[in-house]
Amino acid sequence: MPVAAGGQASTAGSYTTSAAFLEALAEAGVSYVFGNFGSDHPGLIEAYAQAKAAGRQDAYPKLIICPHEMVALSAAHAYASVTRQPQAVVVHVGDGTQNLGGEMNNALRGLIPVLIFAGASPYTLEGELPGSRNEWIHWIQDARDQRGILRGFVKYDNEIRTGRNVKQLVFRALQIARSDPAGPVHLVGAREVMEEPLEPYTVDPAQFPPVEPAALTAGLSREIATALAGARHPLIVTSYLGRNPDAVPVLTELAELLAIPVLESAAFCVNFPGDHPLHCGYQFTTTEQNPVLAQADVILVVDSHVPWIPTNNRPAPDATIYVVDVDPLRPTVPMWQIPARRLAAADSKVALGQIVSLLRDEILFEAGEVEVRRVQVSAASHARRAALDALERPQDGAITPQYLTACVRDLLAGTDSLVLTEAITSYQVVADHLRPSVPGSYLGSGGGSLGWTGGGAVGAKLASPPERTVVSLVGDGSYLFGVPSSAQWVARRYDAPSLTVIYDNRGWAAPKFSTLRVHGQGAAAAADDFPVSFEPEADLPAIAAAAGGAYAATVDDPDELPGILKDALAVVRGGRSAVISVHLPPV
Numbered sequence: 330m331p332v333a334a335g336g337q338a339s340t341a342g343s344y345t346t347s348a349a350f351l352e353a354l355a356e357a358g359v360s361y362v363f364g365n366f367g368s369d370h371p372g373l374i375e376a377y378a379q380a381k382a383a384g385r386q387d388a389y390p391k392l393i394i395c396p397h398e399m400v401a402l403s404a405a406h407a408y409a410s411v412t413r414q415p416q417a418v419v420v421h422v423g424d425g426t427q428n429l430g431g432e433m434n435n436a437l438r439g440l441i442p443v444l445i446f447a448g449a450s451p452y453t454l455e456g457e458l459p460g461s462r463n464e465w466i467h468w469i470q471d472a473r474d475q476r477g478i479l480r481g482f483v484k485y486d487n488e489i490r491t492g493r494n495v496k497q498l499v500f501r502a503l504q505i506a507r508s509d510p511a512g513p514v515h516l517v518g519a520r521e522v523m524e525e526p527l528e529p530y531t532v533d534p535a536q537f538p539p540v541e542p543a544a545l546t547a548g549l550s551r552e553i554a555t556a557l558a559g560a561r562h563p564l565i566v567t568s569y570l571g572r573n574p575d576a577v578p579v580l581t582e583l584a585e586l587l588a589i590p591v592l593e594s595a596a597f598c599v600n601f602p603g604d605h606p607l608h609c610g611y612q613f614t615t616t617e618q619n620p621v622l623a624q625a626d627v628i629l630v631v632d633s634h635v636p637w638i639p640t641n642n643r644p645a646p647d648a649t650i651y652v653v654d655v656d657p658l659r660p661t662v663p664m665w666q667i668p669a670r671r672l673a674a675a676d677s678k679v680a681l682g683q684i685v686s687l688l689r690d691e692i693l694f695e696a697g698e699v700e701v702r703r704v705q706v707s708a709a710s711h712a713r714r715a716a717l718d719a720l721e722r723p724q725d726g727a728i729t730p731q732y733l734t735a736c737v738r739d740l741l742a743g744t745d746s747l748v749l750t751e752a753i754t755s756y757q758v759v760a761d762h763l764r765p766s767v768p769g770s771y772l773g774s775g776g777g778s779l780g781w782t783g784g785g786a787v788g789a790k791l792a793s794p795p796e797r798t799v800v801s802l803v804g805d806g807s808y809l810f811g812v813p814s815s816a817q818w819v820a821r822r823y824d825a826p827s828l829t830v831i832y833d834n835r836g837w838a839a840p841k842f843s844t845l846r847v848h849g850q851g852a853a854a855a856a857d858d859f860p861v862s863f864e865p866e867a868d869l870p871a872i873a874a875a876a877g878g879a880y881a882a883t884v885d886d887p888d889e890l891p892g893i894l895k896d897a898l899a900v901v902r903g904g905r906s907a908v909i910s911v912h913l914p915p916v
C-alpha cells in the first residue's frame with residue numbers, strides 16, 4: 330500500500346481499518362451511524378466516499394450527520410429501543426465524547442445496545458505513519474484517559490490496536506452490547522490505526538450471537554407460581570418489561586389467569602395495557618402510600634428499577650417479594666436494594682411464560698377467590714379512571730397538563746403513533762391520562778438526563794414504518810436540553826418529521842418541587858424564591874422553525890388547543906415537523 334511522507338496515506342480504492350470497521354458494523358446489523366466528525370475521522374470519511382464512488386454505499390451503515398453529539402446518541406438510543414437492534418455513534422476524540430454527556434447514563438439505564446466509536450489524536454509526531462500529526466489541534470486534543478471518560482457508563486470498552494482484527498473487535502463489542510442487560514459499549518481508535526492499509530477480509534458475525542435469554546430454575550418458577558396462586562392479594566410491579574413488546578401478552582396472560590393487579594412504576598414503555606381492568610395505575614415520585622402496594626401479601630417485581638419509594642410508599646413488612654429481572658443486583662448502581670425473598674436474573678418473557686405454564690397445567694388455585702378479586706380490582710380501576718376523567722378540563726381559563734394530555738390522547742386515538750415522554754413533573758399526568766395500551770407505542774429515555782426527546786424523535790421516526798407518527802411530550806426545560814437547533818435540523822435533513830408538544834410552564838418545576846419536599850417550611854418556600862423561571866420567555870417553537878423549517882405555534886386558549894393540535898398533526902403527516910408550545914400555569 331502506498332504511504333507518502335508527512336502522514337499522507339492511501340489512494341482511491343484502498344482498504345483500511347476504517348473501511349473494515351464500517352463493514353463490520355453493517356455485517357453485524359447496524360443500520361445507522363449517527364456521526365459528528367473531526368480531524369480524527371479522515372479514514373471514515375474517505376471510506377464512505379470511496380464506497381459511494383464505487384456504488385457500494387450499502388456495504389456500510391447509513392450516515393446521519395448530527396451537529397450535536399447529544400442528539401446523535403439520543404437518536405441511536407431511540408432507534409435501538411424501537412428496533413431492538415444496536416446502532417452506532419461516531420464522535421470526535423475526547424471532546425465529542427464529553428458532549429455525549431448525560432445521555433450516556435440514559436443509554437446505560439435504558440438498557441440500550443449502542444456502539445460508540447471515538448477517534449483519538451495521532452500518537453506519532455513526525456509523519457512516521459499514515460495519519461500522523463499534521464494539524465496543530467492534534468497536540469491540543471490528546472486526552473490523558475480518553476476511554477475513562479465513559480467508563481462509568483459502558484459495559485465494555487477497548488482500543489482498536491490494529492485493523493487486522495477490527496471486525497472481531499466490533500462483533501465482540503456488539504455481542505456484549507446486545508446481551509442482557511443490554512447497554513452501551515465504547516471503542517477508541519487513533520488516526521494511524523484507522524488509516525492502516527489492509528487486505529479485505531471476512532469474519533462470520535453469526536459466530537458472535539448474544540447470550541440467550543435466561544430462564545428461572547425449575548424450583549424457583551414453581552415457588553413463585555405457588556406463592557401467587559395462594560396469595561390473597563397478589564401484585565405485580567414492573568417498569569420496563571415492555572421494552573420487549575412480546576413480553577406484554579405473557580404478563581397479561583399471567584395477570585388474567587389469577588386476576589393479579591399490575592402496577593407500573595416509573596415506567597418508560599407499555600408494560601401492560603393501560604386500558605386493562607387489572608391495571609391498577611402508574612406511579613412516579615409518590616408522596617403517599619399506595620393502598621394496593623400496602624395490601625399486597627405476595628409481590629412479583631419484574632423488570633423494575635424503582636418499584637416503590639420506601640420513604641413514603643412501601644409494601645407491608647411481611648409481604649413476600651420476588652424479583653425477576655435481567656439485572657437483579659444492579660452492580661452499576663452504587664446503592665440499591667429490594668427486600669426480596671428471592672432474586673432471579675432471568676428474561677421476563679421466558680420467566681413469566683414458565684410461571685403461566687405451571688399455573689395452567691399443574692398448580693391448583695381457588696377459582697372462586699380469583700373471580701371475586703377480578704371483580705374487586707376491576708371496580709377499583711374503573712373508579713380510579715372516572716376520578717381521573719373528571720380532571721380533564723381547563724381550570725380558571727388555563728390549560729392544565731391533564732386537559733392537554735386528554736387532548737393529545739383524543740387526537741391520537743385510533744392512529745398508529747409512538748409517543749415519547751419527557752414530561753418531567755407531568756410524567757404522572759401523561760401516563761394517567763394517556764394510558765397507552767399498544768405494546769411499543771410509548772417510550773421514555775429510561776434515565777434522568779434531560780433532552781433525550783430531541784434526537785430521540787429523529788431515531789424513533791427513522792425506525793418506524795412510514796405511516797407511524799412520532800409525538801414527543803416534553804417539558805420546556807427538557808426541550809432546550811435536547812439541543813432543538815441541532816435535532817430539528819437533523820429531522821428535516823433526513824426526512825424524519827415529528828410532532829413536539831411542549832408542556833410549557835416557563836421554567837423548571839422539578840427543582841422547585843424537590844426543594845419543597847425537603848424544605849416545605851423553609852426560606853425559599855416562604856418567599857416563593859426559586860431560581861427556576863424562564864422569564865423573559867423564549868419563543869421555543871421558533872427555534873425549530875429556524876433550524877428545521879418546522880411548523881411553530883404557541884397556545885394559551887383551551888378552546889383553541891384541539892384545533893391547533895389537529896393542524897399540527899396534519900402538517901407532520903404531510904412530511905414537516907411541528908412544535909407546539911402549550912402554555913400551562915407558570916412554575
Ligand SMILES: Cc1ncc(C[n+]2csc(CCOP(=O)(O)OP(=O)(O)O)c2C)c(N)n1
Pocket residue numbers: 431751752753754755777778779803804805806807808810834836837838839840916
Ligand atoms: C442534563 C440534566 N440537567 C439537569 C437536570 C436536573 N433537572 C431535573 S428536572 C429539571 C427541570 C426540567 O424542566 P422541564 O422539562 O421544563 O420540566 P418541569 O420540571 O417544568 O415539569 C431539571 C433541571 C437533569 N435531570 N438533567
Ligand SMILES: [Mg+2]
Pocket residue numbers: 804805806832833834835836837838916
Ligand atoms: Mg417546565
